[in-house]
Amino acid sequence: MKLRYFAWVRERIGKPEEEIDLPAGVATIAELVIWLSQRGEEYAHAFENPRVIRAAIDRAHVRSDAAISGAREIAFFPPMTGG
């Protein structure tokens, strides 16, 4: 499963993307955020306020309760400022 990070989420974690094996017992975006936060200080810093973190599964916006099984690519980013 590929994870991608953008904007200050990427800066805090220190990389734009990585491959992970889906951990057992992690079923939703919210649970994945918690699992990632425990991987290291940089992840904890990136996800310290989960309420401002947005996610996309396979390039479409999802809510934090979305199921992640079967996802090929999950992206995490702050609220968008396009336009």
Next chain:
Amino acid sequence: MAATVRLQREPFDAASETEKLRRGRSDIGAVVTFTGICRGDEAGAPLLAMTLEHYPDMAEAEIARHVAAAERRWPLLGVAVVHRYGRLQPGEDIVLVVTAAAHRQDAFAAAEFLMDYLKTRAPFWKQIELAGGGRTDKIWVEAKRSDDALADRWTPSSGRRAAE
């Protein structure tokens, strides 16, 4: 319906994009063209430059979804959205939205709808460089609650940020 969605680094030509939509058509009675421009200040502080990061694979798909939604809501005869990325300076164009319809109400409404959604759901993130003391920092621009409120106007229910 002809729809163009494009991301690019280079400046765009609004007149040329509009002309492409109108060419050979006798059913279009209204064309609305919106251009978003990089201003020279952010919250009162003078800007040196703005850099737009984007999620390339998702941005085009997400904008195309918004265009399809606009087509379902209004009887549009053409839409073009061009969004730039990369480092821009004050005065440069950022985004173009062109809508064409038989009548002006549909063209105006669809253009506003598309811009409100571009501001909140298109995966771009702005960083600004403010001048000061010879040293420049890049600061991430925060999303505005007012932009979320504008986008919410178009949704009758409270189900914001649901997957579509």
